[in-house]
Amino acid sequence: MHLSRxxxxxxxxxxxxxxxxxxxxxxxxxxxxxxxxxxxxxxxFTTKWWGQAFRDEAVRDALSGSVKTAAAATVVALILGxxxxxxxxxxxxxxxxxxxxxxxxxxxxxxxxxxxALNAGFRQVLGWQLGFVTxxxxxxxxxxxxxxxxxxxxxxxxxxxxxxxxxxLGADTFQTFRYVTFxxxxxxxxxxxxxxxxxxxxxxxxxxFTAGARVTTLPQFILGNYSRPxxxxxxxxxxxxxxxxxxxxxxxxxxxxxx
Amino acid sequence: MSALSRRVSRGFxxxxxxxxxxxxxxxxAWLVVVYLGSLVALLVTSFYALDSFTFTVVKTTGLxxxxxxxxxxxxxxxxxxxxxxxxGVTIVDLAVAFPIAFYLxxxxxxxxxxxxxxxxxxxxxxxxxxxxxxxxxxxxxxxGLLRKVFGxxxxxxxxxxxxxxxxxxxxxxxxxxxxxxxxxPDSLLExxxxxxxxxxxxxxxxxxxxxLPALLAASIxxxxxxxxxxxxVGIVGGKTQMIGNVIYANFGVNNVPLAAAFAVVPMLIMVVxxxxxxxxxxLENL
Numbered sequence: 001m002h003l004s005r006x007x008x009x010x011x012x013x014x015x016x017x018x019x020x021x022x023x024x025x026x027x028x029x030x031x032x033x034x035x036x037x038x039x040x041x042x043x044x045f046t047t048k049w050w051g052q053a054f055r056d057e058a059v060r061d062a063l064s065g066s067v068k069t070a071a072a073a074t075v076v077a078l079i080l081g082x083x084x085x086x087x088x089x090x091x092x093x094x095x096x097x098x099x100x101x102x103x104x105x106x107x108x109x110x111x112x113x114x115x116x117a118l119n120a121g122f123r124q125v126l127g128w129q130l131g132f133v134t135x136x137x138x139x140x141x142x143x144x145x146x147x148x149x150x151x152x153x154x155x156x157x158x159x160x161x162x163x164x165x166x167x168x169l170g171a172d173t174f175q176t177f178r179y180v181t182f183x184x185x186x187x188x189x190x191x192x193x194x195x196x197x198x199x200x201x202x203x204x205x206x207x208x209f210t211a212g213a214r215v216t217t218l219p220q221f222i223l224g225n226y227s228r229p230x231x232x233x234x235x236x237x238x239x240x241x242x243x244x245x246x247x248x249x250x251x252x253x254x255x256x257x258x259x
Numbered sequence: 260m261s262a263l264s265r266r267v268s269r270g271f272x273x274x275x276x277x278x279x280x281x282x283x284x285x286x287x288a289w290l291v292v293v294y295l296g297s298l299v300a301l302l303v304t305s306f307y308a309l310d311s312f313t314f315t316v317v318k319t320t321g322l323x324x325x326x327x328x329x330x331x332x333x334x335x336x337x338x339x340x341x342x343x344x345x346x347g348v349t350i351v352d353l354a355v356a357f358p359i360a361f362y363l364x365x366x367x368x369x370x371x372x373x374x375x376x377x378x379x380x381x382x383x384x385x386x387x388x389x390x391x392x393x394x395x396x397x398x399x400x401x402x403g404l405l406r407k408v409f410g411x412x413x414x415x416x417x418x419x420x421x422x423x424x425x426x427x428x429x430x431x432x433x434x435x436x437x438x439x440x441x442x443x444p445d446s447l448l449e450x451x452x453x454x455x456x457x458x459x460x461x462x463x464x465x466x467x468x469x470x471l472p473a474l475l476a477a478s479i480x481x482x483x484x485x486x487x488x489x490x491x492v493g494i495v496g497g498k499t500q501m502i503g504n505v506i507y508a509n510f511g512v513n514n515v516p517l518a519a520a521f522a523v524v525p526m527l528i529m530v531v532x533x534x535x536x537x538x539x540x541x542l543e544n545l
């Protein structure tokens with residue numbers, strides 16, 4: 001299509017402006033975390049809030065809660081997501097589309113539906129108390145999809161005859177997985193795991209309904225304190241930490257899977 | 260160990276269903292038992308009642324919660340408002356996403372395209388709560404950055420909700436449209452312009468019809484995510500309430516049956532929506 005020079009420049013300008021708008025709020029919070037005033041107006045540079053935030057008992061508890069939850073959910077999601085992707089890739093079976101759909105559903109439905117459903121499932125059907133275990137189970141449920149998608153995409157690009165060659169050379173199912181399939185999947189697994197970690201680390205809605213009173217995460221800390229003027233600087237530091245620990249793994253994962 | 264693993268392997272090699280069960284058993288059990296089971300539990304709970312004296316859940320089944328949703332004026336208005344916000348956010352996102360997706364797919368050089376695609380994808384992984392919170396510091400009618408720099412701010416309320424939700428879901432709208440445009444052959448655009456079609460006519464007559472599945476795929480995200488939101492509404496919405504806030508509030512006072520009934524509303528809207536758009540092939544564009 002013949003677009004005029006002006007039209008091309010206009011499209012480039014719109015795209016540029018949108019990218020700036022996408023990042024502006026994030027950089028503003030970063031700036032505010034170094035703001036010497038207890039305010040949303042930047043007044044001068046200080047690093048004292050960073051020190052203060054990480055000495056804060058509540059922040060440390062929330063950080064450890066977030067890291068433990070994300071790590072445990074990632075491990076579960078890696079195992080279940082890999083198994084499901086191997087099954088969908090290798091076999092055509094009745095209900096294969098149902099598996100793909102069931103994997104996506106926990107993030108396709110609004111978070112509040114997933115959260116309140118899991119809450120009902122844990123408390124009423126299973127009779128469990130809410131706590132670390134229910135939080136991990138809930139997070140793993142919506143993290144499976146990123147591992148599943150990453151591993152499945154890799155499997156579809158692998159030549160199938162490598163596994164056959166391994167079997168022809170006398171390797172059993174487990175040896176083939178260990179020496180042939182697994183090394184080929186490794187970077188996809190790392191990428192999927194990093195994305196699962198990022199997804200879990202900053203989740204707030206499902207967390208609200210499944211964490212119970214004894215576990216807190218960093219997003220819960222933000223939600224509980226953002227409207228208190230006194231906590232503002234600490235909330236900014238926590239917000240930047242949450243951003244960093246979700247964007248950096250996602251960026252690494254992107255680098256790992258880029259061709 | 261290796262003798263055992265060989266014996267198990269040989270067993271697997273003979274029976275494909277055993278392999279399939281071993282692979283699929285755990286993930287399927289997890290998703291079906293934990294997740295689908297929970298969704299069923301949610302549906303069942305929505306028919307239960309709350310004893311108004313003891314504030315305990317009574318397992319009598321009936322439609323009283325759904326009747327309450329329809330009878331109480333506030334609830335009806337909240338549901339309608341939520342629907343309108345979701346539609347508004349979707350329109351804003353599609354309108355903003357199209358030019359960027361078009362620039363990415365058809366105008367930008369490969370180098371710019373790569374960088375821009377990553378720059379648009381990364382904020383998706385940034386915490387949604389932090390982004391909403393950051394907008395609060397922009398929109399604050401008193402000391403917010405918008406008021407400071409531009410002299411105007413919509414303040415907290417319905418316009419702020421639509422603005423921030425549109426901001427949050429924009430990358431979800433750009434990516435499917437970009438993918439759809441990449442699949443659209445340039446030759447079709449050239450043919451249209453060779454036949455005398457101006458940019459506007461090409462857009463209406465060629466691009467939109469072919470891009471419809473991608474546009475619908477983009478709208479699934481913007482629409483679904485807006486329907487259930489209550490965090491952003493709480494942070495920048497002032498006193499405005501949406502379905503999510505009502506669910507959360509009822510859940511907070513232990514009226515789980517009514518909360519469950521209200522959670523069924525976005526779920527049903529989404530199921531109907533997915534069924535409607537399925538015929539266009541949008542689901543393959545997710």
